[in-house]
Amino acid sequence: MDYIERLNQDSEGNKSSSAAGKKKKSDEISKQKWAILSLSSIPLVMTLGNSMLIPVLPSMEKKLSISAFQTSMVITVYSLVAIFLIPVAGYLSDHIGRKKVILPSLIIAGLGGLLSGWAAWRLDDAYWLILVGRALQGVGAAGAAPIVLPLVGDMFKNDDDVSSCLGLIETSNTFGKVLSPILGAVLAGFIWFLPFFSFPVFCTISVIMVALLVKSPKAAKPIPFKQFFTNVKKTFTEKGKWLFAIFFIGGILMLVLFGILFYLSEIFETEYGIKDVKKGLFLALPLGALCLSSFISGKVIKDNKVLMKRLTFGGIVAAAISIAALWLSIKLWFMLSMFLIAGVGIGIGLPCLDALITAGIEKEERGTISSIYSSMRFIGVAAGPPIIALLMKQATYWIFITLSGLSIIAAFVAMIAIKPGEKKAQ
Numbered sequence: 482m483d484y485i486e487r488l489n490q491d492s493e494g495n496k497s498s499s500a501a502g503k504k505k506k507s508d509e510i511s512k513q514k515w516a517i518l519s520l521s522s523i524p525l526v527m528t529l530g531n532s533m534l535i536p537v538l539p540s541m542e543k544k545l546s547i548s549a550f551q552t553s554m555v556i557t558v559y560s561l562v563a564i565f566l567i568p569v570a571g572y573l574s575d576h577i578g579r580k581k582v583i584l585p586s587l588i589i590a591g592l593g594g595l596l597s598g599w600a601a602w603r604l605d606d607a608y609w610l611i612l613v614g615r616a617l618q619g620v621g622a623a624g625a626a627p628i629v630l631p632l633v634g635d636m637f638k639n640d641d642d643v644s645s646c647l648g649l650i651e652t653s654n655t656f657g658k659v660l661s662p663i664l665g666a667v668l669a670g671f672i673w674f675l676p677f678f679s680f681p682v683f684c685t686i687s688v689i690m691v692a693l694l695v696k697s698p699k700a701a702k703p704i705p706f707k708q709f710f711t712n713v714k715k716t717f718t719e720k721g722k723w724l725f726a727i728f729f730i731g732g733i734l735m736l737v738l739f740g741i742l743f744y745l746s747e748i749f750e751t752e753y754g755i756k757d758v759k760k761g762l763f764l765a766l767p768l769g770a771l772c773l774s775s776f777i778s779g780k781v782i783k784d785n786k787v788l789m790k791r792l793t794f795g796g797i798v799a800a801a802i803s804i805a806a807l808w809l810s811i812k813l814w815f816m817l818s819m820f821l822i823a824g825v826g827i828g829i830g831l832p833c834l835d836a837l838i839t840a841g842i843e844k845e846e847r848g849t850i851s852s853i854y855s856s857m858r859f860i861g862v863a864a865g866p867p868i869i870a871l872l873m874k875q876a877t878y879w880i881f882i883t884l885s886g887l888s889i890i891a892a893f894v895a896m897i898a899i900k901p902g903e904k905k906a907q
Contacts, residue, residue: 513637520629521650522653523587524651525654525656525657526657526687527622528654529660530618532657533661533668533676534555534676535661536746537676541673545608550867555612557864560860562619565623566623567852567855571851575847579632580632580691580692583629586620588621590617590680592681594614594618594678594679597615597674600613602674622859630647631839632697633647633839636698641783641784643784644836647779648778648779649779651775651832652779659768659769662762664676664679666757716842720842723841726899728857729894730793730894731834731857731858733890734831735861735865737800737888739865740866740868741767743866744869746760746764768824769824770824770828771824771825774825774828778796784840786840788833789833789837792830794892794896796827797827797830800822800825838851
């Protein structure tokens with residue numbers, strides 16, 4: 482029997498528990514509310530560190546006299562470094578503890594922001610040192626946000642609690658994306674490189690919150706590497722089909738999202754003359770829709786694996802159709818409306834993918850498997866801006882064909898590869 486199907490059947494049994502049992506679960510979340518808030522600050526900060534630069538890229542291009550492709554690399558290098566280090570961080574978190582990986586990583590990320598800001602402030606030819614600072618931020622990001630998912634899974638025994646908390650974590654992530662363009666535009670309105678210097682401040686706040694308010698569950702005795710490797714291999718042998726499907730879908734959704742953001746940031750200035758804070762507000766519209774839909778999705782799915790699959794599929798299809806509709810017109814408000822729908826679709830799917838990964842993997846391998854998933858999401862983040870930068874040299878419709886086509890492929894993969902099984906009658 483498929484592992485997710487067994488999880489789904491187990492959850493049906495749990496639904497027959499008494500009202501007192503449900504109150505106990507609610508109390509558990511209430512007791513951990515400050516810890517959840519602290520953990521939510523991590524994806525928020527990491528998102529600010531990346532997405533806050535989106536509205537600044539055109540100004541950076543002019544100030545540093547570089548091409549659109551080179552500015553896209555300021556986003557991409559952050560993600561490229563994280564892609565390779567996230568599995569390492571996941572493995573370490575499984576063995577030495579989640580907080581022992583998260584806290585140093587936040588400090589490294591803050592130092593990277595300082596280096597990039599200093600280079601932009603003091604050097605005439607700052608581009609390459611900015612990239613070095615961004616790479617350091619990527620190192621920090623690898624050991625911070627991805628480790629939050631398995632830590633939430635460790636903190637709660639009940640799948641309902643895990644899904645609800647992961648929905649809040651994903652909402653925090655998407656709220657960071659909403660806030661990022663506005664905050665980035667406001668700060669850059671004073672000095673274009675000020676967003677770099679703001680990042681260490683956010684990291685410091687997150688470090689203090691996590692250090693004081695998050696208590697990790699007592700770590701089990703570390704499994705020898707050989708046995709651990711055997712267990713991970715067994716996990717992929719037994720569950721590889723749906724795991725690889727979720728990895729792929731997560732990567733595509735982030736590619737589409739960051740491709741949209743990069744395209745909008747460029748087109749707002751070059752075609753519509755929308756700059757500064759106004760541009761940040763316009764960029765926040767589809768991201769706000771994404772944030773709200775993530776929050777609602779996380780609340781609705783609970784531990785219902787069938788619903789997770791349906792929402793993921795439906796959300797991706799909605800995103801694909803709305804992007805395809807841009808072939809008809811790219812007038813400003815029509816374009817924003819279609820990208821708003823795409824944001825809703827992506828926001829619906831992300832908490833479902835998080836919950837499927839966290840609930841479907843044993844605790845001992847959870848950090849490693851969820852980190853591989855996070856790596857795939859970072860691949861999407863890294864690939865989106867440069868792909869769109871290259872496609873912008875061609876006819877505009879190629880951008881919409883590419884993003885819509887990739888979304889359709891992701892929806893097809895979700896339909897055929899994620900098989901949670903049918904729910905039993907109650």
